[in-house]
Amino acid sequence: MEEDEFFGEKTFQHHCSEFIKHSQQIGDGWEWRSSKEVLEVPLDDAEATETAAASEVIKYEYHVLYSSSYQVPVLYFRASFLDGRPLALKDIWEGVHECYQTRLQQGPWDTITQQEHPILGQPFFVLHPCKTNEFMAPVLKNSQKINRNINYITSWLSIVGPVVGLNLPLSYAIATSQDESNAL
Amino acid sequence: MAEEPESVLQLPSTAAAGGEGLTDVSPETATPEPPSSAAVSPGTEEPSGDTKKKIDILLKAVGDTPIMKTKKWAVERTRTIQGLIDFIKKFLKLVASEQLFIYVNQSFAPSPDQEVGTLYECFGSDGKLVLHYCKSQAWG
Numbered sequence: 030m031e032e033d034e035f036f037g038e039k040t041f042q043h044h045c046s047e048f049i050k051h052s053q054q055i056g057d058g059w060e061w062r063s064s065k066e067v068l069e070v071p072l073d074d075a076e077a078t079e080t081a082a083a084s085e086v087i088k089y090e091y092h093v094l095y096s097s098s099y100q101v102p103v104l105y106f107r108a109s110f111l112d113g114r115p116l117a118l119k120d121i122w123e124g125v126h127e128c129y130q131t132r133l134q135q136g137p138w139d140t141i142t143q144q145e146h147p148i149l150g151q152p153f154f155v156l157h158p159c160k161t162n163e164f165m166a167p168v169l170k171n172s173q174k175i176n177r178n179i180n181y182i183t184s185w186l187s188i189v190g191p192v193v194g195l196n197l198p199l200s201y202a203i204a205t206s207q208d209e210s211n212a213l
Numbered sequence: 214m215a216e217e218p219e220s221v222l223q224l225p226s227t228a229a230a231g232g233e234g235l236t237d238v239s240p241e242t243a244t245p246e247p248p249s250s251a252a253v254s255p256g257t258e259e260p261s262g263d264t265k266k267k268i269d270i271l272l273k274a275v276g277d278t279p280i281m282k283t284k285k286w287a288v289e290r291t292r293t294i295q296g297l298i299d300f301i302k303k304f305l306k307l308v309a310s311e312q313l314f315i316y317v318n319q320s321f322a323p324s325p326d327q328e329v330g331t332l333y334e335c336f337g338s339d340g341k342l343v344l345h346y347c348k349s350q351a352w353g
Contacts, residue, residue, distance in 0.1 A: 128295045128325050131309050164314065164349040167276030171319055171345070179320040187322040188314060199335055202321030 036181060041095045041102060044182040051183075051204040086111050087124075091195050093182065094147065101161040102182060104189055105146055105153040118143055121154055121193070129192050141193070156189050164188060266290060268333040268342060272301070275316070275347040279305050285341075290330025294323050301346055316345045 045061060052059035092105040108116040121141060125133050133140055146153045165185060172179045183201050190197055267287040274280045281304060288297065298313050307313060314322050317336045333342040
């Protein structure tokens, strides 16, 4: 396994830390929370995104956790109406952006499942991490080739987020390139 | 090592997806490596507020993704990333199970509803927007 493909927990924490720095600058609400008892550390979106669906407003909450078994970050999320009623898995699938619907319909259970949050102990939806290495590898290899550091969390979240309604502001992309130029 | 960007980028909220007609996207030239010519004119002054203006996009393949014979395209500002993805997938004849990602700065995937005009404002240089595209069997 090449060094660039190894995404250990320390690397995860480092990239999250850089990601949070920018989040604080633009005030979009990501927070870092660590649990002393558990190895996996969540990154919570305290400021939930609100999306209109039919005539209802839906509140989304996103968490980024580290998966020791897959050695990649994992996106946990949940959604509820403003009165607190949670969305069902079927509603979530229907809410997936249309450009991903074809892929989702081919294998819904491979992509979004429902699992217990390892720290909060509550049911969350999870974007399955088994294919993360596959789509991150070309990005990482390319960054090596052009000798430029990227923020794994930013790149990864920019790819998976839109699938489930999370769109990162473009300033994250600019922040990364400024990090690079200052890292000399 | 703390870095401070000089300004926080304030962006207008993403507009609704632009027109999806394939005819909007047209190749400037048939040759793979177009020399600087009148067909591609960087930095021309055009009246602001003209939302029909097209921007120049240079598409570059990443990884094992097939390279497009035509790399330089003039695209309407309101074309969304999703629209561009659909176009490239058709152009490359990708199958339904293959996903295509588009990146700016070779590292960041703009959301599908993002308009290329906005990306050009933020990431364009030398009169064009360079976008890298990568196909993948997987996501999530």
